[in-house]
Amino acid sequence: MIICSCNVISDTAIRDVVTAADITFGSPAQVYDCLGCSVQCGLCSRSVKRILEERMGETAVWPVQTEPAPCQLMSVA
Numbered sequence: 001m002i003i004c005s006c007n008v009i010s011d012t013a014i015r016d017v018v019t020a021a022d023i024t025f026g027s028p029a030q031v032y033d034c035l036g037c038s039v040q041c042g043l044c045s046r047s048v049k050r051i052l053e054e055r056m057g058e059t060a061v062w063p064v065q066t067e068p069a070p071c072q073l074m075s076v077a
């Protein structure tokens with residue numbers, strides 16, 4: 001299912017990058033960075049955040065980051 005219509009990004013692509021990335025995401029914007037795009041209208045941010053919270057667990061606490069962590073993807077099998 002397409003989550004971000006501006007960038008044409010599916011929920012599967014987001015889950016794959018969240019699983020493969022070797023960082024703790026501090027914001028949905030970092031997911032877009034890892035996917036090589038950026039937030040446009042922002043309507044999908046809540047959905048991206050929900051996917052991140054699924055991965056981090058329901059007790060997810062968003063870390064405060066002063067600088068975005070670089071995205072380092074591990075190989076996706």
Ligand code: FES
Pocket residue numbers: 003004005006007038039040041042043044045
């Ligand atoms: S729907 Fe994702 S930035 Fe617009």
